[in-house]
Amino acid sequence: MKRIYKISALLILIITLFPVIRLTAGNEDRSGQAGASELLINPWARSSGWGGANSAAVRGVESMYMNIAGTAFTKKTELIFVRTSWLKGSGVNINNFGLSQKVGETGVLSFSVTSMTFGEIQRTTVDLPEDGQNTFSPNLMNIGISYAKAFSNSIYGGVTFRIISESISDATAQGIALDAGIQYVTGEKENIKFGIALKNVGPRMKFKGDGLSFRGFIPGNVNQFTVEQRSAEFELPSLINIGAAYDFHINNKNRLTAAGNFTSNSFTKDQYILGLEYGFMSYLMLRVGYSYEKGIAYKSTKGTTKSSERTSGFTGPSAGFTVEIPLNKEKESSFGLDYSYRASNPFQGTHSIGVRINL
Numbered sequence: 001m002k003r004i005y006k007i008s009a010l011l012i013l014i015i016t017l018f019p020v021i022r023l024t025a026g027n028e029d030r031s032g033q034a035g036a037s038e039l040l041i042n043p044w045a046r047s048s049g050w051g052g053a054n055s056a057a058v059r060g061v062e063s064m065y066m067n068i069a070g071t072a073f074t075k076k077t078e079l080i081f082v083r084t085s086w087l088k089g090s091g092v093n094i095n096n097f098g099l100s101q102k103v104g105e106t107g108v109l110s111f112s113v114t115s116m117t118f119g120e121i122q123r124t125t126v127d128l129p130e131d132g133q134n135t136f137s138p139n140l141m142n143i144g145i146s147y148a149k150a151f152s153n154s155i156y157g158g159v160t161f162r163i164i165s166e167s168i169s170d171a172t173a174q175g176i177a178l179d180a181g182i183q184y185v186t187g188e189k190e191n192i193k194f195g196i197a198l199k200n201v202g203p204r205m206k207f208k209g210d211g212l213s214f215r216g217f218i219p220g221n222v223n224q225f226t227v228e229q230r231s232a233e234f235e236l237p238s239l240i241n242i243g244a245a246y247d248f249h250i251n252n253k254n255r256l257t258a259a260g261n262f263t264s265n266s267f268t269k270d271q272y273i274l275g276l277e278y279g280f281m282s283y284l285m286l287r288v289g290y291s292y293e294k295g296i297a298y299k300s301t302k303g304t305t306k307s308s309e310r311t312s313g314f315t316g317p318s319a320g321f322t323v324e325i326p327l328n329k330e331k332e333s334s335f336g337l338d339y340s341y342r343a344s345n346p347f348q349g350t351h352s353i354g355v356r357i358n359l
Helices: 002-023 045-049 060-066 068-073
Strands: 077-086 092-103 107-117 139-150 155-167 172-186 192-201 213-217 224-228 239-249 254-265 271-280 284-293 314-328 333-344 350-358
Touching (some): 045 060, 045 284, 045 314, 045 350, 060 068, 060 077, 060 092, 060 139, 068 107, 068 155, 068 172, 068 192
Antiparallel strands (some): 077 350, 092 107, 107 139, 139 155, 172 192, 192 239, 213 224, 239 254, 254 271, 271 284, 284 314, 314 333
16 A cells, blocks of 8 residues: 555656646757756766766765755765866866755755856957956856655655856856756665656846946937846756666675666757666776767768767767775765766866765
């Protein structure tokens, strides 16, 4: 009876979100119409190692990107810091910090800060098009606060409230977004996992600031006035993640997990992601993944040339590893090193390296 109740609850959630899934189905004709596209970047090293295929099996602080329900598995306290060289050679870097803390018997509070920097950019104006004396630094930042809960031994859910900030020297935009997700775990060894998550839902954003104003004359007046231009509003890049995973327990020390994820994007192409993770106890994990979207593969044309309709900098493959070092077996504390690589063309791929502390 309990299992029937759990499965029914999961089906009700999927049916409830199905209209949203249809409304947010990928539409490549709308590409470029949304803003805050940094919300589509996975800043974590573990989950990005297999392309984000593990939305049903992600655990801990990293769940704040793929599926917030996974933070409910936090045992005590978890801290992560990740540094990402985004499309190496472009000069873009991402710093990411996350903290997850268990509260009560079944609840978990989490907090994350993601900052994307672009280095120093030379400031130019119409009057001084070659001015090399002044520079400015654009910055994209979002702060997430979440709460997740274990509703039973099989059903886990959570929500995230996210504050978004984008700024250059003389214009800024702020907004808010909401994420929600649920995970269902079943099987004799809890080795079958399903998950669904809704991300980046919120009101439209718009830029404001001195960069959108200028000094000019109004007909009939001899004095100059400050004229402010109105910027167009833009929507957030909302999406749905639907995933599944299965753990193959080879023996007591070796595990192989196969995972898949479907991402339905509102403003870009839909993605199909497959990944594998091998784990030796809790000390070593190796990952590979492949993310497919329409036009990403090369097609043969006349002669020996090949063409691609790819609209993403990424070419699909990804890989990564984790080394976990126990600090105190009684308290189950540990220190981990994570690394991931995502292939791209152009540039030299995206590299993420992070450290994780479980207390």
